[in-house]
Amino acid sequence: MDIHVGDIITMKKSHPCGSKEWKVMRVGMDFRVVCLGCGREMENKRSAIEKSIKIVTRAGRVVSKEELSVTRTEKWAEMGKE
Numbered sequence: 756m757d758i759h760v761g762d763i764i765t766m767k768k769s770h771p772c773g774s775k776e777w778k779v780m781r782v783g784m785d786f787r788v789v790c791l792g793c794g795r796e797m798e799n800k801r802s803a804i805e806k807s808i809k810i811v812t813r814a815g816r817v818v819s820k821e822e823l824s825v826t827r828t829e830k831w832a833e834m835g836k837e
C-alpha cells in the first residue's frame with residue numbers, strides 16, 4: 756500500500772479518545788502515526804496498520820484503492836525490506 760508521510764489515515768476502529776484519524780509521521784517497515792484527536796503518537800508494523808486502514812486522505816482528497824496499490828513500497832514489502 757502506498758502511504759506517504761503527511762497522509763491522513765482513517766482507521767476502522769476509533770482510538771479511545773474517539774478519533775479515527777491519524778496523521779502519518781514516518782513510513783517504512785514500521786509506521787509512526789499521530790492521533791488527530793488527542794495527539795498521541797503510535798508506532799506499529801506496516802502490515803498491522805495497513806490492515807486497519809479504511810480511508811487515506813492526501814492533500815485534502817481521498818486516495819482511491821487503485822492509487823494505493825501497485826507501488827514501489829509494495830514491492831519493497833514483498834522483499835521484506837525497504
Ligand SMILES: [Zn+2]
Pocket residue numbers: 770771772773774790791792793794795
Ligand atoms: Zn486519540
